Amino acid sequence: MKTWIITKFELKRVVKKKWFIISTVLTPVFVLLYAAFPALVGKLSNRQRNLGIIDPTGRIIEFMRAPSREKMEIPLKVKKIGSRQEGFSLLAKKKLDALLVVPADVFTSRKVTLYMRNVGDITLVSTVKTRINRVIQRDKLRKLGIKEEVLKEILAGVKVETLKVEKGKVKKETMESSFTLYMIFAILLFMGLIGYGQILLRRVLEDKRFRVVEILYSSATPTQIFAGKLLGVGLAGIFQLLFWLMLGVGAYLYAISYFPQFQLSGFFPKFIIFLLFFFAGFFLYSTIFLTVGSIVETEEDAQHLLGPIMMIISFPFALSFVLFMTPDNWIKVALAYFPYTAPFFMMMRAILSSPSILEIVLSLLLVFLTSLASVWVSAKIFRVGMLHTGAKPTLSQLWSWVKEK
Amino acid sequence: MVIEVQGISKSFGEVKAVDSLSLSIPRGVVYGILGPNGAGKTTTLRMILGILKPDEGKVSIMGRPVDVSVLSRIGYLPEERGLYPKEKVLDVLVYLGELKGLPKGEAKAKALKYLEEFGLSSRAFSAIEELSKGMQQKLQFISVLLHGPDILILDEPFSGLDPINSEILRERIMDERAKGKTVLFSTHILEQAEKMCDYVALISKGKKVVDGKLSEIKAKYGKRTIKIEFEGDGEAIKQIPHSSLRLYERFAELETELEVNDVLRLIIDKVKVQKVERTEPSLNQIYISLVGGEGENLDNN
Numbered sequence: 001m002k003t004w005i006i007t008k009f010e011l012k013r014v015v016k017k018k019w020f021i022i023s024t025v026l027t028p029v030f031v032l033l034y035a036a037f038p039a040l041v042g043k044l045s046n047r048q049r050n051l052g053i054i055d056p057t058g059r060i061i062e063f064m065r066a067p068s069r070e071k072m073e074i075p076l077k078v079k080k081i082g083s084r085q086e087g088f089s090l091l092a093k094k095k096l097d098a099l100l101v102v103p104a105d106v107f108t109s110r111k112v113t114l115y116m117r118n119v120g121d122i123t124l125v126s127t128v129k130t131r132i133n134r135v136i137q138r139d140k141l142r143k144l145g146i147k148e149e150v151l152k153e154i155l156a157g158v159k160v161e162t163l164k165v166e167k168g169k170v171k172k173e174t175m176e177s178s179f180t181l182y183m184i185f186a187i188l189l190f191m192g193l194i195g196y197g198q199i200l201l202r203r204v205l206e207d208k209r210f211r212v213v214e215i216l217y218s219s220a221t222p223t224q225i226f227a228g229k230l231l232g233v234g235l236a237g238i239f240q241l242l243f244w245l246m247l248g249v250g251a252y253l254y255a256i257s258y259f260p261q262f263q264l265s266g267f268f269p270k271f272i273i274f275l276l277f278f279f280a281g282f283f284l285y286s287t288i289f290l291t292v293g294s295i296v297e298t299e300e301d302a303q304h305l306l307g308p309i310m311m312i313i314s315f316p317f318a319l320s321f322v323l324f325m326t327p328d329n330w331i332k333v334a335l336a337y338f339p340y341t342a343p344f345f346m347m348m349r350a351i352l353s354s355p356s357i358l359e360i361v362l363s364l365l366l367v368f369l370t371s372l373a374s375v376w377v378s379a380k381i382f383r384v385g386m387l388h389t390g391a392k393p394t395l396s397q398l399w400s401w402v403k404e405k
Numbered sequence: 406m407v408i409e410v411q412g413i414s415k416s417f418g419e420v421k422a423v424d425s426l427s428l429s430i431p432r433g434v435v436y437g438i439l440g441p442n443g444a445g446k447t448t449t450l451r452m453i454l455g456i457l458k459p460d461e462g463k464v465s466i467m468g469r470p471v472d473v474s475v476l477s478r479i480g481y482l483p484e485e486r487g488l489y490p491k492e493k494v495l496d497v498l499v500y501l502g503e504l505k506g507l508p509k510g511e512a513k514a515k516a517l518k519y520l521e522e523f524g525l526s527s528r529a530f531s532a533i534e535e536l537s538k539g540m541q542q543k544l545q546f547i548s549v550l551l552h553g554p555d556i557l558i559l560d561e562p563f564s565g566l567d568p569i570n571s572e573i574l575r576e577r578i579m580d581e582r583a584k585g586k587t588v589l590f591s592t593h594i595l596e597q598a599e600k601m602c603d604y605v606a607l608i609s610k611g612k613k614v615v616d617g618k619l620s621e622i623k624a625k626y627g628k629r630t631i632k633i634e635f636e637g638d639g640e641a642i643k644q645i646p647h648s649s650l651r652l653y654e655r656f657a658e659l660e661t662e663l664e665v666n667d668v669l670r671l672i673i674d675k676v677k678v679q680k681v682e683r684t685e686p687s688l689n690q691i692y693i694s695l696v697g698g699e700g701e702n703l704d705n706n
Binding site: 002005006009012013206209210211212214215216217218219220221224387404 | 457548
């Protein structure tokens with residue numbers, strides 16, 4: 001009951017703050033911008049380029065005009081130019097983006113010159129290069145007497161379709177969509193841990209600095225206070241997360257109704273797994289923040305100790321991206337069971353490979369049990385630490401607090 | 406006894422803050438724990454409240470070991486005061502009231518009543534940091550009274566208060582006693598305690614020096630001091646049997662077992678007596694006489 005009173009108070013304190021409302025609303029906007037930005041830049045770099053060509057052979061220009069076949073090529077509007085002077089003046093007038101000068105012996109010298117307004121336009125360079133290569137290859141092969149039909153066959157590209165097999169059944173799922181899904185989940189977990197962990201730390205520090213702790217201690221047990229703060233701030237984080245996820249799921253359902261090819265198999269089971277690991281991971285890591293808040297006295301001291309904590313949380317986050325592309329191996333499996341890395345790694349495995357329910361439950365259980373043990377130890381340190389003033393306690397002091405009955 | 410403390414001790418590292426301390430606090434009295442800073446007053450109060458666990462000994466309140474239900478009968482004012490600066494006055498009071506077991510509606514009604522009584526009702530929806538220091542002190546005292554506790558435990562309640570607020574607080578404490586509440590408070594200002602306490606415990610370096618009814622302690626340990634204003638030869642004053650004497654040109658202060666009449670009889674023909682009075686021994690004097698030099702700085706702390 002007292003825990004619940006503290007939970008409600010702490011929850012209200014977070015939720016009614018302006019920054020909470022602002023961040024809840026603005027974060028999805030930023031995520032959208034973040035996601036849309038590369039696409040926007042991509043669109044700009046894929047716009048049609050005006051290419052002038054001086055081609056005495058007359059054969060290169062013909063291929064340059066052909067519509068682009070590969071994803072990486074950009075559309076070109078090709079104009080035949082008589083002389084360099086003409087080309088340069090058009091460049092100066094910005095009527096052309098680049099001028100391609102093809103020598104008569106291009107098929108033997110394999111060398112052309114590209115005069116550009118912007119030499120950084122790599123996509124244009126690579127498009128020109130790919131197409132000239134193709135012309136020359138074709139020409140050589142034709143000279144060897146290979147027929148047009150065969151030529152087409154030889155030059156046809158290969159398309160690789162990635163499909164996932166789950167329990168013997170083929171799932172429509174691409175590497176990209178899995179990676180995107182994991183990235184979204186991992187970033188939400190990571191941001192949630194760091195953001196709300198720090199709020200928790202500040203809340204505890206505040207109780208200590210503003211001397212509220214003694215009043216609380218004269219009304220409730222340290223364990224009730226500890227649990228109330230953990231739940232209050234945790235619930236605020238979870239409400240915010242659920243709000244975002246609702247938006248996300250809404251956007252996903254809307255998107256697949258128009259583009260069914262984006263549909264992810266087993267999206268909802270994965271979503272549930274994510275939520276469970278989010279809660280478990282959140283409580284596990286939050287106890288670290290709470291403990292630190294209870295043993296320091298000033299913001300500066302807290303900042304010093306925050307560094308190592310950030311490392312502890314960043315490590316599994318970063319490592320999971322490094323290991324994402326590697327096939328399932330014993331390290332990945334082990335990390336999916338080690339409680340401090342499991343929230344990231346089991347989530348990743350759930351998205352990429354197909355661990356059994358038993359494996360997921362076992363990993364989740366380990367995280368929850370470790371959280372409970374961690375809450376127990378932290379609550380003991382918290383009890384004494386909150387009244388501790390002066391120098392930061394040593395490790396042996398902390399241990400004696402844990403042992404204290 | 407409403408609070409029974411039996412042989413509690415507490416050490417912090419090498420320092421023994423409280424050493425085998427026993428106290429018996431009767432119901433409905435104002436009880437002062439007195440001593441200089443560092444004597445172990447705060448540690449003692451924290452152990453009584455169960456905030457600190459004693460290394461040895463035990464505490465019982467209303468015949469029971471201290472637990473959450475006992476705590477709900479106690480109002481506590483810590484020495485170092487503070488409340489959430491960004492939160493609203495009423496919100497914090499309701500929260501603290503709820504923590505003490507009041508239903509939310511009742512906590513709110515009582516908080517508003519006390520805010521009115523202490524002249525803070527216009528500030529109910531202000532953030533605490535917007536209040537003056539004096540107002541914050543009142544607010545903190547309201548949080549002690551809010552749930553109608555049977556026992557008030559106040560750690561250095563007068564520290565940091567201006568004379569007006571000190572007087573208001575003193576009156577409030579005496580009001581609570583009149584309602585039959587037990588008030589246990591600590592202070593290093595013995596004059597303050599002298600005006601208010603029925604019972605006192607003097608402590609030094611974590612140990613009890615003396616405890617009991619204030620009047621009995623004064624009767625037992627207080628030396629009897631007589632002050633005389635006179636004209637004439639001071640030699641006559643020296644003839645009075647005394648244990649100590651301070652003699653000036655026209656004034657003398659001496660500790661003696663004699664009654665005022667006997668003193669007068671001895672000097673009446675030798676000097677012209679302007680004024681003579683017996684003064685009560687002060688707690689400060691008693692403390693100094695019992696503890697020795699250690700108590701000398703008591704009021705300078």
